[in-house]
Amino acid sequence: MSGEQIDQLLRDADPYRRPEGEAVKAAAGELLEQIVAEPVGSRRSFGLVVAGVAAAVVAVAVVVVPATRHGDPDAPATPVSTPVSSPAVPSPSAPPSTPPPTPSSMPLVSGVLDPERIVLAAQDSPRLTPGEPGWKVIHLEPFGVRQGEMTYEKGGRRLEVTWYPETDYSQRRTDRWPSSRKVSVGGLTGYLLVPSKGTFTVATEPRDGVMAVLNGGKGFTGATARAFLTTMRRVDAGTWAATTAAQTDREGEAGTRVARLLSEDMPPPPDWNAWTSAKELPSGSTLELDDALVKRVTCGWLIEWQRAKATGDGAALTRANQALLSSAGWRTLQALEGRTATPQLIRKIADAVPSGRASAAEVQAYRASVC
Amino acid sequence: MDHEQHFRDVYEAMFESLLAYALRRVDQPDDAADVVSETFLIAWRRAREMPDGDEAKLWLYGVARRVLANHHRGGVRRERLGERLRHLLRAAPAADPSVVVPVRVSVRSMLTRLAEPDREVLMLTFWEGLEPREIAVVLGISPAVARTRLSRARARFRELLEPSERVSAAYNLEDER
Numbered sequence: 306m307s308g309e310q311i312d313q314l315l316r317d318a319d320p321y322r323r324p325e326g327e328a329v330k331a332a333a334g335e336l337l338e339q340i341v342a343e344p345v346g347s348r349r350s351f352g353l354v355v356a357g358v359a360a361a362v363v364a365v366a367v368v369v370v371p372a373t374r375h376g377d378p379d380a381p382a383t384p385v386s387t388p389v390s391s392p393a394v395p396s397p398s399a400p401p402s403t404p405p406p407t408p409s410s411m412p413l414v415s416g417v418l419d420p421e422r423i424v425l426a427a428q429d430s431p432r433l434t435p436g437e438p439g440w441k442v443i444h445l446e447p448f449g450v451r452q453g454e455m456t457y458e459k460g461g462r463r464l465e466v467t468w469y470p471e472t473d474y475s476q477r478r479t480d481r482w483p484s485s486r487k488v489s490v491g492g493l494t495g496y497l498l499v500p501s502k503g504t505f506t507v508a509t510e511p512r513d514g515v516m517a518v519l520n521g522g523k524g525f526t527g528a529t530a531r532a533f534l535t536t537m538r539r540v541d542a543g544t545w546a547a548t549t550a551a552q553t554d555r556e557g558e559a560g561t562r563v564a565r566l567l568s569e570d571m572p573p574p575p576d577w578n579a580w581t582s583a584k585e586l587p588s589g590s591t592l593e594l595d596d597a598l599v600k601r602v603t604c605g606w607l608i609e610w611q612r613a614k615a616t617g618d619g620a621a622l623t624r625a626n627q628a629l630l631s632s633a634g635w636r637t638l639q640a641l642e643g644r645t646a647t648p649q650l651i652r653k654i655a656d657a658v659p660s661g662r663a664s665a666a667e668v669q670a671y672r673a674s675v676c
Numbered sequence: 677m678d679h680e681q682h683f684r685d686v687y688e689a690m691f692e693s694l695l696a697y698a699l700r701r702v703d704q705p706d707d708a709a710d711v712v713s714e715t716f717l718i719a720w721r722r723a724r725e726m727p728d729g730d731e732a733k734l735w736l737y738g739v740a741r742r743v744l745a746n747h748h749r750g751g752v753r754r755e756r757l758g759e760r761l762r763h764l765l766r767a768a769p770a771a772d773p774s775v776v777v778p779v780r781v782s783v784r785s786m787l788t789r790l791a792e793p794d795r796e797v798l799m800l801t802f803w804e805g806l807e808p809r810e811i812a813v814v815l816g817i818s819p820a821v822a823r824t825r826l827s828r829a830r831a832r833f834r835e836l837l838e839p840s841e842r843v844s845a846a847y848n849l850e851d852e853r
Contacts, residue, residue, distance in 0.1 A: 308834075315787075315801075315833070316802045317779075318780045320700060333691045340687075340717055340720045341683065443820065443824075444817075448793055449792075452791065465824075465828060520828070560817075564813065564816040568735070568738050568816060569742075628724075
């Protein structure tokens with residue numbers, strides 16, 4: 306079956322059927338009016354609204370769906386914020402273990418972005434790492450208990466490492482294929498397949514409750530795959546976290562973090578370009594990135610404030626004022642308290658600009674200090 | 677344009693897309709109403725921050741994604757009256773046109789066997805019709821990672837669909853070792 310045919314199968318499997326009739330339209334209209342009647346900023350709930358739409362949705366009798374409740378990618382956010390206290394179970398054959406670092410113990414200026422993910426992966430993953438120099442981590446995402454994935458890149462080659470709980474082994478083992486070859490991957494026993502030219506797959510036998518699947522992208526042959534695999538090392542949690550932090554592609558990680566902070570914490574200013582603006586920020590460390598992002602967001606809103614003031618755009622001025630005032634609640638800014646001078650500067654701006662106490666020259670000076 | 681008109685315009689343009697998004701991802705149709713309502717309520721409260729044009733669509737999907745995650749954790753619950761009506765509505769059987777199309781059912785079943793990141797990127801691509809650069813915005817990842825994830829998800833789905841093809845490919849390439 307061709308790739309296009311498979312894509313079409315996926316399209317055809319869409320369970321959604323367009324609702325017909327006026328019921329949904331009426332419920333949508335009712336919901337809209339009820340929502341806009343809600344005061345902005347209110348946290349009051351609105352049971353009737355939900356009931357109205359629910360009735361209409363059921364009335365048009367739509368669909369059964371593949372539920373996505375398992376492995377919710379937002380789920381790691383919960384463990385990330387909780388103390389990390391349970392080290393991986395040691396085994397006699399495991400490499401010497403050091404306690405995994407905690408997010409708070411990760412050096413703030415080490416260049417590690419989103420260190421919580423590295424900590425989770427250091428605890429849960431098989432802790433394999435390429436011994437060959439030059440590989441960069443371009444993606445790391447623990448997405449469940451003993452489940453996660455990461456992608457390494459070097460030149461034109463890519464390596465994906467996915468880990469699963471031991472219970473998944475029967476579904477994912479590769480040793481049953483007639484063409485599989487036994488290999489050692491960092492001391493773990495694995496079985497290598499070369500399913501198509503230039504790629505490879507290895508599934509390792511479970512160790513300490515977790516197994517790994519390594520997929521090599523284009524650029525590998527059977528021979529180079531075997532040679533590469535001999536360089537893989539399995540290390541203790543502390544070594545793995547430090548190595549992975551050093552291998553992390555900072556620009557990619559910075560983009561991910563910025564997208565998250567702008568959707569969850571700070572209002573993106575009107576001149577923010579989702580595709581290019583993040584690339585202008587430094588990505589050496591979380592501290593450096595966050596500090597620069599807070600300044601960049603404030604800069605954008607000050608520019609908007611000046612534009613609105615100059616053109617008499619009252620609505621835009623109100624928006625800019627509200628954005629600047631909201632800085633008091635930015636968690637990113639609060640986390641910089643005592644570590645950089647930016648919180649003090651932003652407080653001054655939020656205090657002076659929306660209230661109209663700052664002269665045009667002072668606003669310009671504030672702008673120069675954050676832009 | 678004031679923020680209310682902006683919100684109304686986005687609502688009108690996006691209501692059905694959001695409803696479809698939610699229906700594709702919940703077990704019970706009436707649960708989709710919770711997700712849609714909560715998503716638009718958050719959008720209303722943050723209407724001043726909502727971007728324009730196509731970016732508003734991606735922004736809303738991003739909000740809906742978090743609302744849905746909260747829903748799956750049991751976090752989206754309405755007042756007593758809503759709950760009572762929901763209970764009544766739950767009793768009404770929802771027709772599933774797909775039951776007469778076993779292939780579709782089995783494709784969906786295979787999707788549930790993928791890890792969530794792989795499944796979501798396939799659903800956003802083939803059901804929501806998003807490009808990798810748009811998926812990157814919704815998921816808060818870089819476009820490069822979105823492209824890689826889509827490529828990998830396709831490959832994994834193919835492995836589920838056609839394991840025998842993979843075996844024969846492995847046989848055929850013995851000589852390359």
